[in-house]
Amino acid sequence: MNITNNATLLPHNTFGIDVRAAKLMIVEPGDAIPRLDEPFVVVGEGSDMVFTRDYNGTVVVLSHTDCVEVMPDGLRLKVWGGMVMDKLVEWSLANGFFGLENLSAIPGTVGAAAVQNVGAYGAEAKDTIDTVETVDLVTGECRTYSNTECRFGYRSSRFKQSEGHELITYVTFRLSRTYTPNLSYKALTDLPHETAMQIRQSITDMRWSKLPRPEEHGSAGSFFKNPVVDEETYCRLKKAHPDMPDAHPMSASSSGQPTYKLSAGWLIDRAGWKGRNMGRVGVWHQNALVLYNLGGCTGSEVNALAVAIQTDIRQKFGITLTPEAIIV
Ligand SMILES: Cc1cc2nc3c(=O)[nH]c(=O)nc-3n(C[C@H](O)[C@H](O)[C@H](O)COP(=O)(O)OP(=O)(O)OC[C@H]3O[C@@H](n4cnc5c(N)ncnc54)[C@H](O)[C@@H]3O)c2cc1C
Known part of the structure; x- marks a missing residue:
């Protein structure tokens, strides 16, 4: 097991955000894993995580050993x-x-x-x-x-x-x-x-x-979840935007009503965000669901663009987008 204090997390997230962890613990197969005091967080390759600040606790990473x-x-x-x-x-x-x-x-x-x-x-x-x-x-x-x-x-x-x-x-x-x-x-x-x-x-x-290659442009893949809405909302949007991709009824919600999964990428694209940049973060030109690092971006910049998109989508479509990526 390898423990480092005040370690950079740059090699441990695919967005390429340079924050530090108070302690970084890298565990190998066969290591005895110690009990930890909180706060701690487990990180794999950090390909679904966005670090917005230094982490004042222990980051636990399993070594990427083939086993x-x-x-x-x-x-x-x-x-x-x-x-x-x-x-x-x-x-x-x-x-x-x-x-x-x-x-x-x-x-x-x-x-x-x-x-x-x-x-x-x-x-x-x-x-x-x-x-x-x-x-x-x-x-x-x-x-x-x-x-x-x-x-x-x-x-x-x-x-x-x-x-x-x-x-x-x-x-x-x-x-x-x-x-x-x-x-x-x-x-x-x-x-x-x-x-x-x-x-x-x-x-x-x-x-x-369709996606930015992690070795060329940092990202966390699809940044937002596809929103699931009720039938009334789906019909309202479909009437207002006949070219919106068809959604099929999914299993009923707890109220027994059918639900529909919308394409978050379509909503973001239709709102005009595809290919746009804010600070050092952009919306991928081939997939509006992907936010990416234009070079040296911070987690706060990612957050700022995500909030701007969420606000705009709420105003234009009355839909709340939630991040799929985990914001730490
Ligand atoms: C370009 C790109 C394309 C992508 N395409 C897809 C896709 O097609 N489909 C898809 O489903 N996802 C996709 N993703 C998202 C991502 O690949 C997945 O979510 C992946 O499982 C994250 O793996 P990770 O090791 O990087 O986990 P991390 O991002 O490091 O962690 C994700 C979550 O898992 C927890 N975690 C990680 N490892 C462990 C562990 N050993 N024990 C307990 N908890 C753990 C973390 O605490 C965190 O909550 C894509 C991401 C990128 C960057």
């Missing part, structure tokens, strides 16, 4: 929570384990993939997660959660809803030894997908044609 164990049944892989998710996808395909290929090129670590239930191109992490192992950083208690106990939802899980005391040390995936293409994302049917490596390449190419 995969094939379980005796030959179908499950037990993986270190700090391993980079895309490296796991690559490893699994190279070794004949299938099911993760549609999650290719999502930034971040294996542990965070479980926290966030990451998803893209018709797949979600929850489809293949068997169990999640944790250590409570306050009490030291170790637990193993089944898939059901993880309470996975849309980009969420019990780990996201909890106070963040639980550090995910290992995730076990249940995969298939036979490749069956998942083509539920329609555009994939027209792209090479005969082998798992081909679909991985198709997805990787498609992803980076």
Whole structure:
């Protein structure tokens, strides 16, 4: 284990924000994990986080060591929570384990993939997660959660809803030894997908044609969640903006009424923000949902642009956008 005081978090967030942590603790597989006093926060690759100020506590990072164990049944892989998710996808395909290929090129670590239930191109992490192992950083208690106990939802899980005391040390995936293409994302049917490596390449190419590459422009991916609205709101907006993308009724809300998921990207684009900059932060020219670092931006600048967009969308459409990225 490596502990540094007054450490820069620049290598630990993909937005490229230069703040410092009072203490940075990097944990290796096999390390005994100490109990911590609050405040602390767990950071994977920081690809869904925006740091707005120095952190006056302990930042816990699992080393990004590749660590995969094939379980005796030959179908499950037990993986270190700090391993980079895309490296796991690559490893699994190279070794004949299938099911993760549609999650290719999502930034971040294996542990965070479980926290966030990451998803893209018709797949979600929850489809293949068997169990999640944790250590409570306050009490030291170790637990193993089944898939059901993880309470996975849309980009969420019990780990996201909890106070963040639980550090995910290992995730076990249940995969298939036979490749069956998942083509539920329609555009994939027209792209090479005969082998798992081909679909991985198709997805990787498609992803980076629409998103800023982290090594070129810092970002946290989609900055806002797609808002979920009631039928009356959806119909009002559709009448006022017939070109707004159609939304299909989702499962009923607690009141029993159908709900509709709107495209936050469309709302931001329609409000004229695509390609605009404020300070050293911009709205990505090919995807209005992505805010990015023009060079040397601060978290406060990111926040200022996010608030300006939220205010404008509320005024123009009566819709409140909430950040998907975690603001620390
Ligand atoms: C360009 C770009 C594209 C993206 N595309 C997608 C996409 O298509 N689909 C998608 O779902 N997401 C996407 N994201 C978001 C991001 O990749 C995911 O949310 C990812 O899971 C974050 O991983 P991370 O390791 O960087 O986690 P971080 O951002 O560091 O942390 C995210 C959350 O998980 C917690 N956490 C991290 N590791 C652990 C752990 N080991 N134990 C307990 N808690 C932990 C943190 O405390 C925090 O609350 C994208 C991001 C970028 C920058």
